[in-house]
Amino acid sequence: MNEGADTSTPIRAIIADDHPLVLLAIESLMTGFPNMQIVGRASDATELMAVADRVECDLAVIDLYMPGSVDADALGTLKQFRRRYPDVALVVLTMETAPAVLERLMSLGVEAVMSKRDRIDLIHVAIITALAHERYVGPAVRAAIAEASIARRREFVRELLTPREIEVLKQYASGIGVTEIANLLGRSVKTISSQKCKAMRKLALHSDSELFKFAAEHGLLPDDLPQHRH
Numbered sequence: 001m002n003e004g005a006d007t008s009t010p011i012r013a014i015i016a017d018d019h020p021l022v023l024l025a026i027e028s029l030m031t032g033f034p035n036m037q038i039v040g041r042a043s044d045a046t047e048l049m050a051v052a053d054r055v056e057c058d059l060a061v062i063d064l065y066m067p068g069s070v071d072a073d074a075l076g077t078l079k080q081f082r083r084r085y086p087d088v089a090l091v092v093l094t095m096e097t098a099p100a101v102l103e104r105l106m107s108l109g110v111e112a113v114m115s116k117r118d119r120i121d122l123i124h125v126a127i128i129t130a131l132a133h134e135r136y137v138g139p140a141v142r143a144a145i146a147e148a149s150i151a152r153r154r155e156f157v158r159e160l161l162t163p164r165e166i167e168v169l170k171q172y173a174s175g176i177g178v179t180e181i182a183n184l185l186g187r188s189v190k191t192i193s194s195q196k197c198k199a200m201r202k203l204a205l206h207s208d209s210e211l212f213k214f215a216a217e218h219g220l221l222p223d224d225l226p227q228h229r230h
Contacts, residue, residue, distance in 0.1 A: 010035050011131065014051055016042035017063040017093070022116075026061060026093075026123070033124060044068040045077040052085055059131060060085070061123070064094035064105065075101075078108055089130040091123070094141075099148030102141055115140035154219040165199040166220070168192055173215030 013036060017023040023041060030036050040051035045068035052060070066077065082090065091112040096102060105113055111130035114122060118138040129136035137145075157166060171181045178196065182189045205211050215221055 010037040011059055012037050012039045012055070012057045013059040013061060014038075014040040014042065014048070014055070014057045015061045016048045016051075016066065018043050018066045019063075022063070025120070029120060029123060030061070030127075033127070042066075048077065048081070049084075052081065052088070057085075057088055059089045059091070059127060061091045061093065061127070064092050064096055075104060075108065078105070078110065082108055082110070089127075089133065091126050091130050091136075093123075097140075097144050099145050102145055103148075106137070106145075112136035112138075113141050114138035115144075150219050153217065157218050157220065160202050161199050162195075165195050165202075168195045169199050169211070169215065170220050172196060173212055173220050 013030060015023060015026050015030065015038060017026065020043070023043065027038055027041070031038060039055045039057055042048035042051050043066070045066050047068075048060075048062065048066070060081065062078070062081070064075075064078070068077075078090075078092065081088075089112075090110045091114065092105060092110050093114050093116055094102075094105075095116050096105075097115075102113065111133060112126035112135070114126050114136075115138050117140045122138055126136045126138065161169070167185065168181060171184065172178070176184070178192050179189050182192045185192070200206075200211060203214060205214055
């Protein structure tokens with residue numbers, strides 16, 4: 001398969017989307033790329049497989065959800081395409097925002113994943129990266145997965161600590177000392193110190209530097225978690 005190294009040979013591409021206007025927009029954009037030849041178009045999963053069987057291609061730019069999926073799994077078409085055409089660079093476009101689905105999609109070995117909410121000119125970046133068989137993740141997809149990861153870490157903290165312990169650690173991580181936290185929350189310095197120590201023991205943290213790093217990684221910085229008032 002052509003990996004784009006020989007610039008004299010056109011890159012043969014298949015494009016697939018069940019929305020005619022989106023398909024037209026992608027084709028119009030890609031025909032403007034250097035050494036790019038659209039050799040097939042599809043508007044559903046069945047047509048995609050038929051086209052891929054019929055023509056030689058180096059690249060496929062595919063919508064995640066199209067009619068005619070090969071099985072009940074929404075990702076079934078992509079799984080089958082990846083199995084049947086392992087050497088074809090695969091760029092997936094989607095409106096999907098669910099982190100779990102996006103993470104499953106990434107696990108299929110897809111070279112590039114882009115949200116249709118991203119700037120359309122980033123398709124060129126995704127294609128170049130995919131043709132080099134390297135991984136590209138568009139900004140919106142990256143943000144969705146990162147936010148989900150932060151949310152899971154926050155939930156872990158909420159399950160392990162009491163609301164008061166979370167509140168104390170959040171204030172301490174923001175740079176406020178124990179005495180000032182006590183005044184701010186209307187508790188004794190001894191109570192605040194005790195809550196901080198208990199929280200650190202539960203989290204297996206042994207120093208303030210470990211605490212600050214943990215807070216940054218688990219959403220315990222100001223405005224990351226709601227304040228708890230008691």
